[in-house]
Amino acid sequence: MNQKLKKQNKIKRLIFLILILLPIALFSQIKITGKITESNSRPIELAEAIVLTKDSIAEKSSFSNEKGYFQIEVKSGSYILQIRQIGKSTYTRNLTVDKDIDMGDIQLIEEEKQLQQVVVTAKKKLIERKVDRLVFNVENSVAASGGDALDALKVAPGIRVQNETVSMIGKSGIGLMVDDRLIQLSGDDLVNYLKSISSDNIKSIEIITTPPAKYDAEGNSGLINIKLKRPKNDSWNVTLRNTMKQATYFSDIMGANFSFQKKKISFLADIGFNKSKTIYENDITYNYPSSFWNVYLHNVNNTAFITPTIIFNYKVTDKTTLGVQYIGTTNKPTIYDYSNSIVTNKETGDLENIYTSNGNSKIDYSRSSLNVNGVTKLNEKGKLMTFDLDYLTYKNNKINPFNSIILDQENNVILDNYVINKGNLEIKNYAGKIDFIIPSHFANYEYGGKLSFINTNSAVNLLFYDNIANEDVLNQETQFDYQENTQAIYFSANKKIKKWEFKVGLRFENTQTKGAVFSENITNRKNYSKFFPTLFTTFTVNENNSFSFSLNRRINRPGYDYVNPARRYSSINSYVFGNPFLQPSFVYNAEIKHSYKSIFTSSASYTIGKNNISQINIPQLDNTQTATWENYADYNRVNLDESINFDFNKRWSTVSSIYFYYVEYKSHIPEIEATGSGAGGGFETRHTFTANKAKTFFIEGAYWYDFQSMSMQVKKAPASSLDISFKYFYLDKKLQLTLLFTNILKSDRVTMSYTSNNIDQSFRQYYDTQSIRLSLLYKFGSNKIGVKQRKLGNQEEIQRVN
Incomplete structure (x- = not known):
């Protein structure tokens, strides 16, 4: 006792x-x-x-x-x-x-003589791990050279780009930013925008799994922030670039860049041209109760991008700098669509029907974004105020005519329809935000707010004309307007106590949406207010070991096309439509990490997802294939990840990782099995070699492999990709030549299957990823102060005032 x-x-x-x-x-x-x-x-x-x-x-x-x-x-x-x-x-x-x-x-x-001689060319690290993010230095990557932003994301660690969809490995639902500004686009519109940004204009890509409270709460798995290059101090430079790519077809990409910085003025202008031709293929099967469908889709996409960029900054006073940024894109692609469906009787094996359709889509779209920003130093102790005013306009006008024919078993035409799909889409976004950084004796604080207004207007005209009967079968018009307004405020505090560092934050977002279908006189309104807390703490055990723990809540709002109820036909019996009653999904994330010498990083995370959003294919018993978006499930997911960032010697380095996940889900819709579980995993490894003493020749090899997996009832077959790239510098590194071989084994194909509405279906997709890419880049200009030419290995470790 x-x-x-x-x-x-x-x-x-x-x-x-x-x-x-x-x-x-x-x-x-x-x-x-x-x-x-x-x-x-x-x-x-x-x-x-x-x-x-x-x-x-x-x-x-x-x-x-x-x-x-x-x-x-x-x-x-x-x-x-x-x-x-x-x-x-x-x-x-x-x-x-x-x-x-x-x-x-x-x-x-x-002394001036010393300044002229101080030029350090130490190699910047390819991958850098910061407290709350991983930084991929694109300008130091061999494989990313000469491509676009989507190509750069493909080689970023922890990121997977498949089906032209960007995601964090083992996770779903991310937010994409450019220079800390959320991109208000989704689907094909987002992909086209990423393709319009040259990877040679990208400085780095930040993978932020636990975004601080100052960032938008959008993105279930976190945020990916693409940071564009800025002019160097006291210099002017011109960069000319050209990339030739041979996949199934030939593509040509070229551009020019001019940058200038002197005294109070900083200026950058860039123009890019992208003329490319790519294919998409999909082999689909549907196992209906009485028949079996084999469907083959083949698309050829001809694009012609023009992308101007202008960045201007002016130092008004020693304390205030103002800036303007404009990024535009215009494109007029044509798309050839072909589909062929063979229907056989399950009992007899006899041919029943053949469905064929082919057409040529013409699209005219443009995107313009304008940003006005400012930074003001409020005192000499690091107190800062920043503001951003943003305007985005996006237009997409599409006409998609095609012929749809049905043949019987004797090859007789039993249906011959001419179909015209016309679509007009316009998006406008106005946004403004203000942020304050307040250092103090006790802790460092940040607070601010943001207003965002999104207006989407779309109209779809659909005409079915029977060529046999010479009459209209269907003439339909759907006009849909969607508004989304969000008001947000946030507060965060950061404190260091010996070996501990704490960062806590709280973000409040108030959202109002309104969707109106004029043809059906339907209006749907939603209003919701949510808090998004974040907690991040690190503990440095010693110079070799550190631990971190994070908690956060995130949201994934439906894209505008997800809620648009208009039907978009790809053939006479296949169409996609949106769900105007779709709700946002939410996730709760907890993650713990251990880092050893910044070489090995181990992480484990647990995620709870509510109202998960996904496109669901729902084959009908009348042999019609439909697809829409649903809040179809809640889930719990566990992720394990082990990565290494290691230099074997001065000439050989690697960035490699292996990951596993396990997920359990509960379905909300009758078409999907009520409960289930699944698991998956994979690995990726990238090795960079310096091939000569002059450090002008580099070789990079990369390979990733995804094991067979089951997630949310979707079974995926193994997939992989092997890439090899070479980079050589000439003329005192003014001329850069890069040669890249991608998907050498042609094993990057998405093969998946699942059951919906008691009908088994499978898909085998190919996105023209096997290619050879040759790029040339030439730089010339003047750097008057030699000390500004240094490139340090720790250049990214700039600590903010707080």
Whole structure:
């Protein structure tokens, strides 16, 4: 009994001691801040500020951001502050720290002769892991060169692009951003937009599995942020590029880029042209009660993109910078569609009917986005305000005429219809947001808000004409207008306590939607207000080991085409239509990670999904194939992932990972089995070799393999892809040549099967991914200050002021 009391007393003392020491720990952190500049007061980015003990042991360090500011938190005591640039100490000062210290402007002065000689070409890392995201440096990738944004996403770690759908491996539902701005497009419109962005204009891709509260809550699995390149300081550059691609057909992509930065002005202009021809094939089977259908689809897509981009920034004062960004796209593709369906009797095996259709679709679409942004420094301690005003307009006018014929077993024509599908779509989005960054002694805070207004107007005209009877069979018009308005506010706080770092946030989004079908006099309204909490914490055990844990809630709102009830026919007996009563889906994510020396990263996550959205194929007993979108299931998913980012030596490095998942679901709709479970997994490995001492020749090989899997009742066969690429630099690296072989084994085919409405169906799809791509890129220009040419391995480790 006495031992039990002693044990209880020890526990009480321990709790008391924690309660006493915790406030001391919380308030004992003291901040050292400052701004690092050149002799002409120009801010220096990526200078390293290091705090050392009296024994010259590094205590903490930080890198200056693009404004030259740095911030370091330490305990009270005596230290040595060093400022290093390109690994060289250029400033040293002894400090006695007992309260917050603002060092003001720290000028680094070197002789002009030295400046002209300081050029460092250290290789930037391909993959970098930050606290809340993984950064894929596209400009350092061999395979990403000479393609488009979709090609760059294909080689990004943890991302899978299949069926021209972008997803995080083992997960579903993501949000895509460009320069921190959510792309308000979905489906084919999103794919076409990504194809219009040259991968040579992309600096990096951020994979954010636990987005902070400042970002939109859209995207069940997180966000993918595409960061475009910006002009270098005190320079002008011209880049000319051309890519030739041979898949089933030949494609040609070319473009030019001009960038300029001097004093207060930063300017970039880019024009891209993309003339390509690709195919899509799908072998489909439907197992009806009395008949068996073999369906073959073949599409040929001819595109001709023109994509202008303009970015302009002006430094109004030392504290305020204003910017404008415009990205446009125009395209007038033509698509040849062909389908052939052979119907046989299940009992006799005899041919019953043959369905054929062929047509040529003509599309005229354009997209323009305009952004006005600003950054204002509110004080000298890192307090900032940023704002963004965005306008997006998107137009898509499509006419899809085709002939549909049905033959009997004697090849007699029993139906001959001429069909015209006409569709007009216009989307407008107005958005504005404001953000504040507030450093303080206790913690660093961020808060802000956003307003977004989306208006979608679409009209579909459908005409069926019977060529045998010479009369209209069906003449239908559907006009659908959809509005979605969202108001959001957020708050987050970040705190470091010794080896711990905490970041908590809360985002509130209030959404109103209105969908109106004028032809049927139907109006559907939805209003919902939701909170989206985030929690992220890291614990650094020692210099080799760290742990992190995150919690968040996310939303996946239906795309505009998901809720449009108009029927879109691909043949006389096959059509897709939207569901105006579709609800948003929600997920709750929890993830724990362990990192060893930033080489090995192990992660385990658990996801709860509610009202999951998916397109459901529902074959009818009258042999009609229909598809629509449904909130069809809730699910629980467990993901396990192990990755490695390792340099075997100075010439050979790898980024590899293996993953597994297990999922259980409960269906909401009668067409899908009530409950079920499934599992899957796969691996990917990418190896980069430096082939010569001059570091001008690189070879990269990549292979991924997805095991046979079962998820949400969909069974997928194994799939894989082998890619090999070569990159060579000529003329002092001004000329770059890249040769890429993709899907060499032609094994990247999506083969899947499932049962819907008690009818078994299977699909085998091919998206023309086997290709040879040759790209040339030539750069010329002037960099007046040599020190600005450095490319450090830690260049991405710029710490924000907070």
